Amino acid sequence: MRAVLVGVDFGKLDFVASLEELALLSKSAGAEPVASVTGKRASPDAALFVGSGKADEILDTLSDLEAEIVIFNHALSLLSSVTLSVISR
16 A cells, blocks of 8 residues: 655654654554655644645655555644545545
8 A cells, every 4th residue: 555654743743753653663563655745834824734725735746656545654633634635535
């Protein structure tokens, strides 16, 4: 399963290490990371977690690379999960 990895840097973790761990975890779960989309924010966007511009970039990357899933380096709220699912259809 082709995956786009999404990393959001909130300035609180070792961001590079968290992306490396995300790639390893996704591979061990059977995914094939084909791209990474990264961004930096002070706090999560209430509706989309990443903001509308970054959400568009993620959707474009999914489409361009024919990836099936997106894996974030943070847990998403229910609202963000549902909103991203709806706009990806």
